[in-house]
Amino acid sequence: MKCPICKHGETTDGTASVTLQRGGLTLVVKDVPAQVCDNCGEAYVEEQAAAQLLEEAAAEARAGTEINVRHFQVASLS
Numbered sequence: 210m211k212c213p214i215c216k217h218g219e220t221t222d223g224t225a226s227v228t229l230q231r232g233g234l235t236l237v238v239k240d241v242p243a244q245v246c247d248n249c250g251e252a253y254v255e256e257q258a259a260a261q262l263l264e265e266a267a268a269e270a271r272a273g274t275e276i277n278v279r280h281f282q283v284a285s286l287s
């Protein structure tokens with residue numbers, strides 16, 4: 210797609226690091242599948258991955274985790 214930030218670049222498949230903050234929790238997830246702009250470098254995390262990260266952040270916050278750095282793992286279908 211065309212990048213909505215710079216309006217010049219095209220996005221291509223790539224990965225991004227995402228930082229989420231929930232209450233006292235800081236969660237950093239690396240290698241999240243994303244569309245990355247070839248011009249400005251803006252990353253657009255894919256919707257399914259973003260939803261998964263929000264769920265995981267909520268669970269970590271409930272568990273009382275303060276900081277966690279991890280690599281993205283596709284949720285297993287069960």
Ligand SMILES: [Zn+2]
Pocket residue numbers: 212213214215216217218246247248249250251
């Ligand atoms: Zn851009």
